[in-house]
Amino acid sequence: xxxxxxxxxxxxxxxxxxxxxxxxxxxxxxxxxxxxxxxxxxxxxxxxxxxxxxxxxxxxxxxxxxxxxxxxxxxxxxxxxxxxxxxxxxxxxxxxxxxxxxxxxxxxxxxxxxxxxxxxxxxxxxxxx
Numbered sequence: 001x002x003x004x005x006x007x008x009x010x011x012x013x014x015x016x017x018x019x020x021x022x023x024x025x026x027x028x029x030x031x032x033x034x035x036x037x038x039x040x041x042x043x044x045x046x047x048x049x050x051x052x053x054x055x056x057x058x059x060x061x062x063x064x065x066x067x068x069x070x071x072x073x074x075x076x077x078x079x080x081x082x083x084x085x086x087x088x089x090x091x092x093x094x095x096x097x098x099x100x101x102x103x104x105x106x107x108x109x110x111x112x113x114x115x116x117x118x119x120x121x122x123x124x125x126x127x128x129x
Contacts, residue, residue: 023110031088034081041078076125083124084117 021029051062065071091109094100100109 022107023114024106027088027091027110027113030084031092034085034088037081038078038085041074044074045078072129076121076129079125079128080117080121083120084113087113087117087120 048062048066051058051065053059066075091100091113094109095106100106
């Protein structure tokens, strides 16, 4: 039997819904997505900040904009993105320092990142809502 026929045939396409991603991989992808989301929403955040510190008229416009439930929901999502990106970034700094590289420690740190980022988002978000 030749070496070519002994190999397992690889799929021609990836079925993304069938791939079981481990929790550390999921946290890594969320870190990238949250960073990209924060970057893409930066003009909105800077606009809101400029309105909040500008004239009294722009502050009134800021208050009216931020009082919308849709904007509050977007800001709540951005709060989670920031907190997750921050917590996952700390985790990756530890991994870069070769701390917690073994599988049980990596899974535990992934759970901690998700738990802390969600808990902090709920605490800060409810306080600010």
